[in-house]
Amino acid sequence: SDNEEEVVYTVRAQEGETEIFDGTNTKTYGYNGSFLGPVLQFEEGDTVKIRTINELDEETTFHWHGLEVSGEEDGGPHNSLKPGEEELIEFEVTQEASTLWFHPHPEGKTSEQVYNGLAGLIYIEDDNSKSLGLPNEYGKNDIPLIFQDKTFDDQKQLNYSAAMNDDGTIGDTSLVNGTLNPKLTVGKEKVRLRLLNGSNARNYTFKLNTGDSFVQVATDGGFLNKPVTLDEITLTPSERAEIIIDFSQLNSEDGLALINEEDGSILLPFEVSGQSGEDSSIPEEMNDISITEEEMNLPVTKNVELFGMMDMVTINGKKFDPERIDFTQDQGVTEVWEIYNKPDMMGGMIHPFHIHGAQFKILSRNGEEPPENERGWKDSISIEPDETVKIAIQFKQKGVYMFHCHILEHEDNGMMGQVKVE
Ligand code: C2O
Ligand code: CU
Ligand code: CU
Numbered sequence: 001s002d003n004e005e006e007v008v009y010t011v012r013a014q015e016g017e018t019e020i021f022d023g024t025n026t027k028t029y030g031y032n033g034s035f036l037g038p039v040l041q042f043e044e045g046d047t048v049k050i051r052t053i054n055e056l057d058e059e060t061t062f063h064w065h066g067l068e069v070s071g072e073e074d075g076g077p078h079n080s081l082k083p084g085e086e087e088l089i090e091f092e093v094t095q096e097a098s099t100l101w102f103h104p105h106p107e108g109k110t111s112e113q114v115y116n117g118l119a120g121l122i123y124i125e126d127d128n129s130k131s132l133g134l135p136n137e138y139g140k141n142d143i144p145l146i147f148q149d150k151t152f153d154d155q156k157q158l159n160y161s162a163a164m165n166d167d168g169t170i171g172d173t174s175l176v177n178g179t180l181n182p183k184l185t186v187g188k189e190k191v192r193l194r195l196l197n198g199s200n201a202r203n204y205t206f207k208l209n210t211g212d213s214f215v216q217v218a219t220d221g222g223f224l225n226k227p228v229t230l231d232e233i234t235l236t237p238s239e240r241a242e243i244i245i246d247f248s249q250l251n252s253e254d255g256l257a258l259i260n261e262e263d264g265s266i267l268l269p270f271e272v273s274g275q276s277g278e279d280s281s282i283p284e285e286m287n288d289i290s291i292t293e294e295e296m297n298l299p300v301t302k303n304v305e306l307f308g309m310m311d312m313v314t315i316n317g318k319k320f321d322p323e324r325i326d327f328t329q330d331q332g333v334t335e336v337w338e339i340y341n342k343p344d345m346m347g348g349m350i351h352p353f354h355i356h357g358a359q360f361k362i363l364s365r366n367g368e369e370p371p372e373n374e375r376g377w378k379d380s381i382s383i384e385p386d387e388t389v390k391i392a393i394q395f396k397q398k399g400v401y402m403f404h405c406h407i408l409e410h411e412d413n414g415m416m417g418q419v420k421v422e
Helices: 110-115 127-131 293-297 408-412
Strands: 006-021 024-031 039-043 047-054 063-065 086-092 098-103 120-125 142-150 173-176 184-186 190-197 204-208 214-219 222-230 232-235 240-246 256-260 265-272 300-307 327-329 335-342 351-355 360-365 380-383 388-393 399-405 416-421
Touching: 006 039, 098 110, 098 190, 098 240, 110 408, 120 190, 173 265, 190 232, 204 240, 222 240, 232 240, 293 360, 300 351, 335 351, 335 380, 380 388, 399 408
Parallel strands: 006 047, 039 120, 142 190, 184 265, 300 335, 327 416
Antiparallel strands: 006 024, 047 086, 063 098, 098 120, 142 173, 190 240, 204 232, 204 256, 214 222, 214 240, 256 265, 335 388, 351 380, 351 399, 360 388, 399 416
16 A cells, blocks of 8 residues: 555553543543543554553553454554553554444453543554545544543542443443533534444443434444444444444434433433534445355354353353453454354343454344344444354454454453464
8 A cells, every 4th residue: 555654652551630520630540641542543554653651550462452453562462561661563454434432341340441542443444445435533523432430439539340341331310422421513414423432341222312213323343334224233242343423414403312222311412503614425335345155154163152140140151261262263254153142041141242352243243133233343242142143253463462352341250262373
């Protein structure tokens, strides 16, 4: 490619204080600041160097969720940095335009560190994303949105244990980009929202309070082939979607908001400012992802069985052991993994299943074609009880990668395994 550049970042994991509630400081964690983190911007073909520094009083790692890097750079539990340690990592961006994210991954401590505020976004651009003509003015009509839920104690401090439910933390307070009672001002134009479910355990079903539809243009790992019109979209922890809402077509008189259909709560009210921006359009063709005949006919070579709830969670009957390699796979070879969510006596629950170091394609859900808005690159998938999902996955790099449930408390409780790519 002709746009090869060297991009250099420093990312520090820090402790700080954030004024989430007026007049009170809450102790929080953040990257390069007190809460959450910056958006790291890469282009396909870039060489990226990141100086990662642990300024916390506890071990942490820097995991790039969705990024196709080698196991060494991936920031899983084996790449732990002690307090005060730093590490320079370097990789090439070999994947297409997408919205990824980064967060810590220390063994047994991931959930609490993410809960305390460690999460940032990664944008990858490429020639395609720059020529599609989608809204792309950062903060104006192209908006990053990290949805999380937290519980605060009466001193307005983050209270991890108070938020703990049977299957992870479910906070009573919704934050968007770390902001309480957020409001987004938009023009009468098409606006692109990059949604991340950054919660530890909560599912969101995003919907407009008016019931109006919107258009999904991207999944976890890139653009869909064509835009998909939806009334609502469910994202389980760590899933992303890029959606476009056309505010020039909506009646905003009674107030417009994005709500969580799961509980009816208001997540993000919109204020439509009246001015119409430059009109962008949504192209009919955005990508070229296909499932080949060959991929369709590949035998299943990896079976993953998700089971349990609370701290009794397992994968293939086992809990995580850092010394145990569960699977091996050859670099550059596509394999089909079959993931089954085995119900228990209570019926079971949804587990969001994630694999490090690769983007994969969903071949089928219970033997059927996946819904249209899942026919794109994915790194996390929601799996219902008694559901079987087949995926085709290829790793471009070598190393040891985690696969796990992205309910972070399930992951910390051992619902995680390792695949060694060689
Ligand atoms: Cu979001 Cu193991 O990752
Ligand atoms: Cu990950
Ligand atoms: Cu789970």
